[in-house]
Amino acid sequence: MTSCHVAEDPIKKVAIFGGTHGNELTGVFLVKHWLENGAEIQRTGLEVKPFITNPRAVKKCTRYIDCDLNRVFDLENLGKKMSEDLPYEVRRAQEINHLFGPKDSEDSYDIIFDLHNTTSNMGCTLILEDSRNDFLIQMFHYIKTSLAPLPCYVYLIEHPSLKYATTRSVAKYPVGIEVGPQPQGVLRADILDQMRKMIKHALDFIHNFNEGKEFPPCTIEVYNIMEKVDYPRNESGEIAAIIHPTLQDQDWKPLHPGDPVFLTLDGKTIPLGGDCTVYPVFVNEAAYYEKKEAFAKTTKLTLNAKSIRSSLH
Amino acid sequence: MCSWPVPREPLRRVAVTGGTHGNEMSGIYLVRHWLRAPGEPQRPSFSATPVLANPAATAACRCYVGRDLNRTFTSAFLTATAHPGDPYEVTRAQELNRLVGPKDSGRAFAFILDLHNTTANMAACLFVDNAHDAFALHLCRHLQLQSPELPCRVFLSQVPGKESFHLDSIAKNGMTLELGPQPQGVLRADLFTRMRALVAAALDFIELFNQGTALPAFEMEAYRSLSFVDFPRTEAGDLAGTVHPQLQDRDFEPLRPGAPIFQMFSGEDVLYEGESTVHPVFINEAAYYEKGIAFFQTEKLTFSVPALPALAPTTTRGP
Numbered sequence: 259m260t261s262c263h264v265a266e267d268p269i270k271k272v273a274i275f276g277g278t279h280g281n282e283l284t285g286v287f288l289v290k291h292w293l294e295n296g297a298e299i300q301r302t303g304l305e306v307k308p309f310i311t312n313p314r315a316v317k318k319c320t321r322y323i324d325c326d327l328n329r330v331f332d333l334e335n336l337g338k339k340m341s342e343d344l345p346y347e348v349r350r351a352q353e354i355n356h357l358f359g360p361k362d363s364e365d366s367y368d369i370i371f372d373l374h375n376t377t378s379n380m381g382c383t384l385i386l387e388d389s390r391n392d393f394l395i396q397m398f399h400y401i402k403t404s405l406a407p408l409p410c411y412v413y414l415i416e417h418p419s420l421k422y423a424t425t426r427s428v429a430k431y432p433v434g435i436e437v438g439p440q441p442q443g444v445l446r447a448d449i450l451d452q453m454r455k456m457i458k459h460a461l462d463f464i465h466n467f468n469e470g471k472e473f474p475p476c477t478i479e480v481y482n483i484m485e486k487v488d489y490p491r492n493e494s495g496e497i498a499a500i501i502h503p504t505l506q507d508q509d510w511k512p513l514h515p516g517d518p519v520f521l522t523l524d525g526k527t528i529p530l531g532g533d534c535t536v537y538p539v540f541v542n543e544a545a546y547y548e549k550k551e552a553f554a555k556t557t558k559l560t561l562n563a564k565s566i567r568s569s570l571h
Numbered sequence: 572m573c574s575w576p577v578p579r580e581p582l583r584r585v586a587v588t589g590g591t592h593g594n595e596m597s598g599i600y601l602v603r604h605w606l607r608a609p610g611e612p613q614r615p616s617f618s619a620t621p622v623l624a625n626p627a628a629t630a631a632c633r634c635y636v637g638r639d640l641n642r643t644f645t646s647a648f649l650t651a652t653a654h655p656g657d658p659y660e661v662t663r664a665q666e667l668n669r670l671v672g673p674k675d676s677g678r679a680f681a682f683i684l685d686l687h688n689t690t691a692n693m694a695a696c697l698f699v700d701n702a703h704d705a706f707a708l709h710l711c712r713h714l715q716l717q718s719p720e721l722p723c724r725v726f727l728s729q730v731p732g733k734e735s736f737h738l739d740s741i742a743k744n745g746m747t748l749e750l751g752p753q754p755q756g757v758l759r760a761d762l763f764t765r766m767r768a769l770v771a772a773a774l775d776f777i778e779l780f781n782q783g784t785a786l787p788a789f790e791m792e793a794y795r796s797l798s799f800v801d802f803p804r805t806e807a808g809d810l811a812g813t814v815h816p817q818l819q820d821r822d823f824e825p826l827r828p829g830a831p832i833f834q835m836f837s838g839e840d841v842l843y844e845g846e847s848t849v850h851p852v853f854i855n856e857a858a859y860y861e862k863g864i865a866f867f868q869t870e871k872l873t874f875s876v877p878a879l880p881a882l883a884p885t886t887t888r889g890p
Contacts, residue, residue: 287810291836294805319860320633377754441690441754443857447813447834496603503760521760523604544756547632 266393268468268568273307273358274299274457275372278328278425279545280315281442284453285373285435299457301465311354311372311425314346319443321545322347328372332423336361351425359428370429371460373453376438377544378553379507382410382452385434386480387427389416394431395563397463399476404459408452411510412480413539414559420483433460439507442544472567481510481537481556488550490520490528498522501542501552509541513555520552577706578744581781581882582681585619586671587612587770589686591641591738592858593628594755597766598686614774616781624667624685624738627659632756634858635660641685645736649674672741683742684773686766689751690857691866692820694722695769698737698747700729702793707746708876709786713776714769721765724823725793726852726869746773752820755857785881794823794850794869801863803833803841812836814855814865822852826868833865 276289292299292308299306310316312327324345330336335348336355359366376383382405384398402410413436415421426432435456440449467473490499499520505513513519514535520528530536536555540546543553587605589598605612605621612619623629627636637658648661649668671680689696697714699707711725728747729735739745748769753762780786803811812835818826825848826832833841843849849868853859856866 287813287836290809295837377757439754441752441757441857443755443860444690444855445810445813446855447816447819450813451816497600497758500600500758500760500763503764506759506761523600542757542759544754547756 266467266566266569268570269304269368269464271305271307271367272369272461272464273309273367273371273429275309275311275370275425277310277312277316278372279321279326279374280312280317281319281321282373282375282440283319283443283445284375284437284440284450286310286316287445288373288450288454288457299461301461301468303468304461304464306461307367309358312347312350321442324348327351328425329422331355331361331425331427333361335423354425355428361428367429369431369433369464370426371433371435371457372424372426373457374434374436375440375442375449376436376540377441378509378539378541379439380411380436380509380539381438382408382456383434383436383438383539384410384412384456385436386412386414387416387421387424387432387434389414389480389482389559389561391431392563392566394433395478395561396473396476396566397431397433397460399478399563400463400466400473401456401459402478404462405455408455410456412478413556414480414482414561417483420486467566467568470568470570472565475563475565477560477562480559480561481539482559483539484536484555484557486549486551486554487519489547489552490522497547499526499528502527505538505541505553507541509539509553510537512536513538577879578681578780579882581616582744582777583617584671584680585617585682585684585774585777586622586680586742587619587684587686587774588622588624588671588738590626590629591624591685592634592639592687593625593630593636594632594634595686595688595753596756596758597688597750597753597763599623599629600758600763601686601767601770611771612774614778614781616778619684619774620671620680622667622671625660625663627663634755637661640664641738642736644668644674644738644740645734646674649741667738668741674741680742681744682777683739683745684770685737685739685745685747686770687747687749688753688755688762689749689853690754691822691853691855692752693749693822693852694724694751695765696724696726696749696852698726698728698749700735700740701727702791702872702874702876704744705876705879706744706780708791709780709879710746710773710776712786712789712791712876713779714772717772718768722823723769725791727793727795730796748773780879780882783881783884786879788878789876790873791876792871792873794852794871796852797849797868797870799864799867800832800851802860802865803835812841815840818851818866819855822854823850825849826851 276285502518589602
């Protein structure tokens with residue numbers, strides 16, 4: 259009965275990234291703590307490397323210095339000739355690609371966990387980039403089950419134009435971890451505890467897999483990105499309406515056509531158009547004002563994964 | 572230490588300032604809205620001037636560009652000779668002093684209301700100089716009575732013997748409004764609506780006073796800072812722990828000796844070792860990490876505020 263298994267190579271090299279955005283403090287301080295004392299992230303036979311990805315932004319407690327590090331891991335930027343004139347984050351991306359990649363090569367790290375925070379009320383969120391990745395679907399299923407009753411959502415960013423060139427995409431299996439709500443430049447104990455648990459369960463999953471445990475077929479519910487929605491703006495491009503109080507903090511909850519979305523500064527309500535129910539995420543995220551994103555619309559999908567087992571056993 | 576006593580004539584020149592810190596969005600959006608729609612801050616006896624206090628920091632969505640503007644309104648900064656290398660905020664403080672000051676002069680604005688946000692769970696908090704600041708305290712009382720179901724606490728911010736360095740100190744009377752919790756760079760509708768209502772009520776109070784309304788004496792409860800507490804740190808100066816979950820979001824609630832205040836990354840708790848109960852505020856405020864402040868310890872006090880006499884109908888100058 260081994261034919262229905264996806265037999266995969268054992269996992270050897272894992273990295274945990276913090277500070278890809280320098281003002282998202284949970285990952286910054288978990289990684290700094292693990293650099294001092296990494297006992298809790300070690301697993302037998304597995305290399306686990308904690309790493310601060312954007313040290314200059316961390317030092318300034320700002321998202322980035324010249325440009326968003328989490329958008330420059332495309333082959334064009336990674337292939338640019340190294341020069342002092344390149345934006346700091348592009349130079350840094352090439353260093354990271356050198357240390358943990360090269361991207362799309364045999365030598366790259368197996369898994370990179372990239373730790374982020376959001377000001378949105380998204381709770382524990384795992385970000386998936388590929389809907390056909392049985393290994394990660396199995397891992398996310400394990401993390402969700404282990405965290406229950408604490409909810410853990412899966413955000414799928416597989417989209418021809420909306421998928422972006424993430425820092426973690428250097429690895430064979432990229433995993434985004436996003437926990438909120440937490441203001442930029444603030445470290446909350448409750449959020450720290452949740453992120454720490456997500457990493458613990460993820461590493462336990464890898465350990466079990468490497469030990470030869472078989473994971474039977476499973477399904478998970480995911481939220482697939484449809485489109486980004488900008489704030490209404492006036493003629494000069496300034497924001498003319500804000501997230502409606504009934505939408506604020508309602509990430510992952512169904513938003514029906516006609517439901518309030520924005521409130522203008524004159525007090526008028528702007529409802530959701532169209533004719534389908536959507537699930538909003540990243541509602542009122544601080545870092546997305548400059549990206550012209552008030553929230554993103556998603557639809558719910560169910561993903562299936564085949565049984566997996568490490569090929570060594 | 573209050574250099575300007577209770578006003579004896581109507582307040583005609585009133586400023587409402589937002590964006591003193593460029594990532595505290597409620598005041599920024601309120602002021603910007605008023606700059607486009609100037610009818611809202613008008614009252615029969617005066618018209619409040621909206622001022623975007625730190626436009627460069629607001630454009631960058633940062634607290635400040637060169638140094639904290641709201642620590643720059645001392646006479647030393649305001650009267651210093653300009654140098655090409657001055658931080659932006661020193662230059663801007665001098666501009667604001669020309670616009671709504673000059674500080675300690677008869678030509679200064681009658682009142683400044685300066686609008687701020689905090690990431691701490693402080694709800695609305697009004698910062699006035701001291702317990703002798705009768706006009707501002709009557710204004711606080713008015714705001715508290717407008718929506719008694721919503722918390723609106725008063726904080727006495729003057730440090731005895733120290734010159735005030737806040738923006739509102741350049742007017743004859745003033746007050747700072749803090750509203751939270753709101754992340755930096757985020758505009759929440761609930762807090763925006765609350766701030767707008769508080770500012771409208773403050774302008775209504777000034778109008779009431781200008782119309783010759785007398786206000787009775789009352790007992791006021793307020794908080795006063797005793798000291799501040801830094802985060803636990805590693806030898807390298809990095810954070811070694813966080814605000815304890817049992818203290819997080821509990822601004823103004825009593826903190827008793829022996830209660831946990833920090834949780835170390837290694838797992839153990841740090842307890843409050845003071846001898847008396849205090850009331851912590853600005854718990855886990857983002858802007859205070861760089862100042863080495865995890866929270867302030869305050870004491871709660873009660874005092875009497877005397878009646879505010881009505882302006883004489885044809886007031887020119889007091890006797």
